[in-house]
Amino acid sequence: MTRFCSALLKWIGRSVALIVLGATLGLSQEVLAQNTQCSMVCNGTDNACYRSCAGPAYEPRTSAPGAPGRRGGGGPAYGSLALSDSSGASGSSWQHPSVARADAVALRYCNQRAPAKDCRIVGRAEGGCVALALETPAIWGGATRATRAEAEAVAKAKCRQEGGRVCSIQTSFCN
Numbered sequence: 001m002t003r004f005c006s007a008l009l010k011w012i013g014r015s016v017a018l019i020v021l022g023a024t025l026g027l028s029q030e031v032l033a034q035n036t037q038c039s040m041v042c043n044g045t046d047n048a049c050y051r052s053c054a055g056p057a058y059e060p061r062t063s064a065p066g067a068p069g070r071r072g073g074g075g076p077a078y079g080s081l082a083l084s085d086s087s088g089a090s091g092s093s094w095q096h097p098s099v100a101r102a103d104a105v106a107l108r109y110c111n112q113r114a115p116a117k118d119c120r121i122v123g124r125a126e127g128g129c130v131a132l133a134l135e136t137p138a139i140w141g142g143a144t145r146a147t148r149a150e151a152e153a154v155a156k157a158k159c160r161q162e163g164g165r166v167c168s169i170q171t172s173f174c175n
Contacts, residue, residue: 078124079173079175080093081106082120084118087114089113089114092106092132093109094130094173130173130175131145132169133152133170140167141156141157141159
């Protein structure tokens with residue numbers, strides 16, 4: 001009986017460990033960062049993004065079948081960026097099955113870090129890589145590109161165009 005109980009406890013322990021590991025890996029696609037205010041506006045021709053205090057939010061980009069932006073199950077993958085106008089806190093999410101889910105996760109993470117809980121969605125992406133560069137809460141730039149390196153380089157350039165001198169990447173991800 002002791003041998004049976006020992007084997008049963010070992011099996012239960014392994015099962016619980018696998019469940020915890022699976023849950024952890026499933027949540028690891030969501031990330032936090034710090035950033036800024038206004039909204040991100042993207043040029044539909046080359047997907048260059050820049051800060052705008054008067055324009056619409058980030059324009060979503062679509063992806064072709066098999067291109068980045070496809071989830072493991074074959075459906076599209078969505079990512080979102082949320083920013084706090086008052087503190088510069090941000091949250092981002094990627095690889096979600098819907099825009100609504102990506103938005104909800106990004107807003108939740110951002111509002112956890114923003115004292116005023118004033119976060120709003122400023123960027124969305126389906127496919128490709130997204131980067132956000134920041135100097136201060138009012139000076140930032142973002143971009144979507146085929147690779148993370150390209151997105152980060154363009155985001156820094158857009159931040160400098162907004163007056164930034166020492167723009168640094170606050171978050172970047174690829175769908």
